[in-house]
Amino acid sequence: MRAVVTGAAGFIGSTLTDLLLAEGHEVVGVDNFDDYYSGKMRFLSRHLENKDFKLMEVDILDLDALRQSFEDADVVFHLAAQAGVRISVKDPLRSHHANTTGTLNVLLAARDESVKRVVSSSSSSVYGNAVRLPAKETDPAVPISPYAASKLAAEYYCTLFYKLYGLQSVSLRYFTVYGPRQRPDMAIRIFTDRALDGLRPQIFGDGEQTRDFTYIADVVNAIRRCADCPDPKGEPLNVCSGSTVSVNQVVSAIMKAVGREDLKPEYLPPQPGDVDHTWGDNSKARELLGWQPKVKIDEGLSRFVEWYKKEGRV
Numbered sequence: 001m002r003a004v005v006t007g008a009a010g011f012i013g014s015t016l017t018d019l020l021l022a023e024g025h026e027v028v029g030v031d032n033f034d035d036y037y038s039g040k041m042r043f044l045s046r047h048l049e050n051k052d053f054k055l056m057e058v059d060i061l062d063l064d065a066l067r068q069s070f071e072d073a074d075v076v077f078h079l080a081a082q083a084g085v086r087i088s089v090k091d092p093l094r095s096h097h098a099n100t101t102g103t104l105n106v107l108l109a110a111r112d113e114s115v116k117r118v119v120s121s122s123s124s125s126v127y128g129n130a131v132r133l134p135a136k137e138t139d140p141a142v143p144i145s146p147y148a149a150s151k152l153a154a155e156y157y158c159t160l161f162y163k164l165y166g167l168q169s170v171s172l173r174y175f176t177v178y179g180p181r182q183r184p185d186m187a188i189r190i191f192t193d194r195a196l197d198g199l200r201p202q203i204f205g206d207g208e209q210t211r212d213f214t215y216i217a218d219v220v221n222a223i224r225r226c227a228d229c230p231d232p233k234g235e236p237l238n239v240c241s242g243s244t245v246s247v248n249q250v251v252s253a254i255m256k257a258v259g260r261e262d263l264k265p266e267y268l269p270p271q272p273g274d275v276d277h278t279w280g281d282n283s284k285a286r287e288l289l290g291w292q293p294k295v296k297i298d299e300g301l302s303r304f305v306e307w308y309k310k311e312g313r314v
């Protein structure tokens, strides 16, 4: 197949690009290399000589350029976004432009270029402080951050484009993805980085908040399967491990993996926009995709720490 990956230089997009090229597909990587964090080109540079890979430096807010990048594509995996809750609290318009207007542009370009399916990226944050755990796709979505609101609006556009124009799509609600290449603003990476420098982990809140951490290889496996699963009808789909651990537990596991169990956490005030608990029900993804998450948290954390020590800190 010919696939477009938007956000191809990022954490999830670059890992997906590796998988698609390894399977022998043609990939057009779209990214504007935004200034949110640096060093992304190194994930893609290994593919620049590959005849099946084409890199297009395009901003998804540029609709004409986006249309060109979607020519002859069978599927668009849409990962480009302004990720992160905290930056959205500081600069809501930035998240809105990239995530809501950006996704609307992706859908318009896909419709105009007759792309068969769009696999869009949403977030567990749309649930807010979920009414029930584990959260199911049919539960109410009540965002408590501009990031979550921008992602929920993007989901609505996906559903609408299915109903109005018949454009097949799915909005994948990822639950805290972690593993090699993880973004530098994410907690697991910050805890690891500080520990390697001999600094105590800083936890926002009492550390008893829980997260459904999902390993990157499991996530890209689910994303890939969305290209040829039965019609997902423009609906949301949880991509999660289906289990949950506290931030305190994760910090202990990282300190163990780094060999710095002597470093005890420092607790800071909770951050606005952060939810207390995330925990997803993945039965819909299991059924629709024939998928199941494989990597357990201890194994995933030790793989991450190994990668970070070898390659992550450059």
Ligand SMILES: NC(=O)c1ccc[n+]([C@@H]2O[C@H](COP(=O)([O-])OP(=O)(O)OC[C@H]3O[C@@H](n4cnc5c(N)ncnc54)[C@H](O)[C@@H]3O)[C@@H](O)[C@H]2O)c1
Binding pocket: 006, 007, 008, 009, 010, 011, 012, 013, 030, 031, 032, 033, 034, 036, 040, 058, 059, 060, 061, 078, 079, 080, 081, 082, 083, 084, 098, 102, 121, 122, 123, 124, 173, 174, 175, 176, 177, 178, 183
């Ligand atoms: N990592 C997670 O835990 C997580 C959880 C929930 C949802 N998500 C979503 O998954 C997707 C990928 O996240 P990630 O962690 O890989 O983030 P990332 O920041 O590593 O990757 C996003 C990529 O998009 C690019 N980009 C940003 N704005 C763009 C624009 N206007 N035009 C073109 N490219 C643009 C960036 O340069 C970057 O390479 C995002 O949609 C994010 O919101 C991620």
